[in-house]
Amino acid sequence: MQVSVDQEACVSSGQCALTADDVFDQRDSDGVVELLDADPPQGRWRDVRDAAAHCPAMAITVRE
Structure with missing residues (x-):
């Protein structure tokens, strides 16, 4: 899994951070x-997917 964020799109x-505070x-x-x-790590993938899905600005991209 590769994760990226768009800081310009982020609405803070x-x-x-609440969902995956180590990522x-x-x-x-x-x-x-x-x-x-x-x-x-693979053990955090579910939380990372949840964080991306719940981002109101869709500022998180997950590539698997």
């Missing part, structure tokens, strides 16, 4: 998504 909702974080200054792990 924080759902990704996503938010910048302190404005809450925009930061990608911590572009190649997460």
Whole structure:
């Protein structure tokens, strides 16, 4: 799995960081998504998929 984020599209909702906090974080200054792990371990794939599915800005892309 490869994960990427579009920081320009991000609306800082924080759902990704709540769902997979070892893969996503938010910048302190404005809450925009930061990608911590572009190649997460298989055990985290379900949470990463959920984070992408629930992103209101569709700013997360998952390639499998």
